[in-house]
Amino acid sequence: MRFIDLRSDTVTEPTPAMLKSMMGAAVGDDVYGDDPTVNKLQEIAAKKLGKEASLFVPSGTFG
Numbered sequence: 001m002r003f004i005d006l007r008s009d010t011v012t013e014p015t016p017a018m019l020k021s022m023m024g025a026a027v028g029d030d031v032y033g034d035d036p037t038v039n040k041l042q043e044i045a046a047k048k049l050g051k052e053a054s055l056f057v058p059s060g061t062f063g
Contacts (some may be wrong), residue, residue, distance in 0.1 A: 038056055
């Protein structure tokens with residue numbers, strides 16, 4: 001049986017497909033509103049919730 005360690009992203013290694021995807025990803029600094037992926041996620045969330053805007057935070061303690 002093969003075990004998968006999900007404790008942290010520091011104990012895993014990306015697959016070749018994951019690395020390829022990361023290399024081609026559009027990037028930007030979300031602190032300055034420059035990350036196109038986060039911006040799109042926030043647009044989708046606002047639209048689905050019927051709101052003018054939304055804010056993505058990684059946990060309930062942020063924001």
